[in-house]
Amino acid sequence: MASMFLLAVISVSVFLQSQGQKIHEAKLYIHNTEVLEGGKLELTCSTFGYSVKSVYLYLCKNGKAIDSKKQRNQEDINFRIEGIQMEHSGNYSCVFSEEKLETTNVKGYGDNYIFINVIESLIRAQIRLLESEVTEGSDVNFMCTSSHTLNTNQSKNLNLAYLIKDGKAVEVSIWDKQKMKTTFTLRKVQMEDAGTYSCVLLLSILPHPGMRLYGSNEANLQITVASNSSSEEVKIVLVCSGIVLLLCLSLGILAMIRKRVIECPGFNSERSLENDMEIRETEMIYEDTGEIQNVVCNEQEWDEFSDSEEDPNKNEVLPIYDYMRDTYDNISTM
Template sequence: MEQKRRKSLTPFYLMAFNLIKTFPSVSRYHRMNRKWLIIVTAHLFFHLSVGVDLIVFYRISQVALETIGVTLLKIMNMITIILWALANQVTSQTNVTDISSANILAQQKTISENSYLVLTCSTFGKKKQIQVTVYLCKGDLWIEKKQQKQDRYETTFTIHRVGLHHSGNYSCVYSTRDDLPPKVTKKREPIEIVVISNFLPADISVAAPSDVHEGDDVAFRCIVSGPLQTLGECQLIHSYLMRNETILQVQAFNVPGMEANFIIEGAVVRDSGHYSCVVLPSKCIQEGEKTLYGNNAVLVEVKETLIFRLIASFRVIALMILLGLGLCLWWINKQGIRT
């Protein structure tokens, strides 16, 4: 047993010897005790490499100093700090190797806003019959963890009511440890999740003269600048023409052409107001269905024309004449009954 221990300490003797040689100012008295210093340093290397903490390490150095001599205090304290830093590096490298990558599966890689994101981490063919902790990662950080039982190989994570910030690369790792640091450096194969917005403001313009009169047709053009992501590669999605924040018309948004067109036929005064357009990328139009919604708003003011004003006046006059005739007939009929 002692021979095995000495054999395991051999590389630490060499490390301690090389370290102590770097101190040229060691006095003659110190050089006489170099053998003991090397032995103690090697043992400190050995104990530190197997996980001894700084406090225990410092106590060991104090005992060694009392044995060798108090005059070596500065050198040993310096060695203590160096070896402690070295042990932390070795420990962190050991922790990294304790992480393994897992497969990740998704029911849908493109989902709509406010829906559910379901991700499954699989350790099938990778994990031994042991209980591990599975970590769901987004980018280089793990965001959720669950314990996986010995007889299970799949762990499901569900994110409720996803938002646009949930878009990104997701992956899975597992470990026997339950306290991994936030950043995961283990190489893994991610999948990309894209969250589609339910409402996308669009730009609207009016293809008409500045003065719109009653009876004129008013045409609107609704466009989206930049790339448009749709759910399920929809070619037709919903778009709505709105007036004063009220849905007025529903139309199909042409994805290849990146536009939708709306027309108000025979505009009247009550059609005046602020118009805007909004697109719904997450809602596809089914076959036989024609339905669609703004970024900016345009003001349309429909002015009355003379002919429409005369027609309206004639209607009022005709209504008053009819009302007067009705009253006269009623009065005459009433007088005839009395006589």
């Protein structure tokens, strides 16, 4: 029984040694050792000076392979990690093998290793609502502050603050690095704007997918319906103003009409004379030509013509009147 156990230990040891002989060191290159959370990490593995064959390259983190690629014509291999999280921080290196191995079984460190530091891009800040209850249609102000100690890289990239509602960014504001605060203003809030708010600071322009957005504390905004009394008062004032304006306009027009009548007393008489002149226009038909002409008579001619028309026997009546007067005088003298 003991011999069998000893044989098993020896077999495992030989197997591990054979596996270890298949793993060789490679070189790792990287441009930036600090990466913002949510960003991407790019690393380059090279076998230059280590092998003249096409091999399999492995990217290792803390001595364990996390990715593998096949090399062709001794070219350098680039590894990329998208959506970097805080847990991606660690020591990275490269190894290679001439045969393809299971990535999970590959362990070791390369010729060099580089520590990658992932910087948290989200900083949870404190929020304060200046007025917890406001009326519908008014403005609301939120104060966002932070006492978080920033390192050099964070302080250099920290520019934006976000107002969060229900896990979503609804407003963005420029962050004051010296005062470590900013103010958010919601204009003319409606009933749907009521809810719970928080604020966060981001080193990146936009939050990366899957990032949970929530601050250190929350502020509850309550919105009440605006009173109708003020609107009714405004309506009454407008109606009264309209009535007064119409009354003043009517009085002004009436005053203008009266002033014009007083200043033009002969207006009616002039109009009557004009009407008489128009009535005195006649149409005369000349039998010999058959033409119709408009004849306008002046006032003197029209009076003479009227007298002759109204009393055609006037010249005959006057002699009879004289005769009767003489006869009456003779009788009186007798």
